[in-house]
Amino acid sequence: MPKRHRNLIALITILTFLRMVFASFYPMIYGYFNTQDLLSPFLTIAQIARLLMYLLIFGCGIWAIKDKANRAIPFYLLLFFFNLITPFVFG
DSSP: OOHHHHHHHHHHHHHHHHHHHHHHTHHHHHHHHHHTTOHHHHHHHHHHHHHHHHHHHHHHHHHHHHTTOTTTHHHHHHHHHHHHHHHHHHO
16 A cells, blocks of 8 residues: 555544544534524534545545555545444434
8 A cells, every 4th residue: 555545544544533522522512502603604614524524535535546556445435434424423
């Protein structure tokens, strides 16, 4: 596996971990922004961040297919599906 794919997988794994930490505090943050009447912008930003994360993982997976880095593809697929399922576990 090329070094750039190892670095990208490490970066996406760190972003996934940070997202899980954020998700554990999501109900408290949701409540805070609801009391401040800022819930709509918060939900919009959260959805955009989630979409950007999906697009990043998808783009890296396509790049791995293009580079024929067969050992990296399962990691991108696993991270994509893990990030896809996480909101339903914490939501």
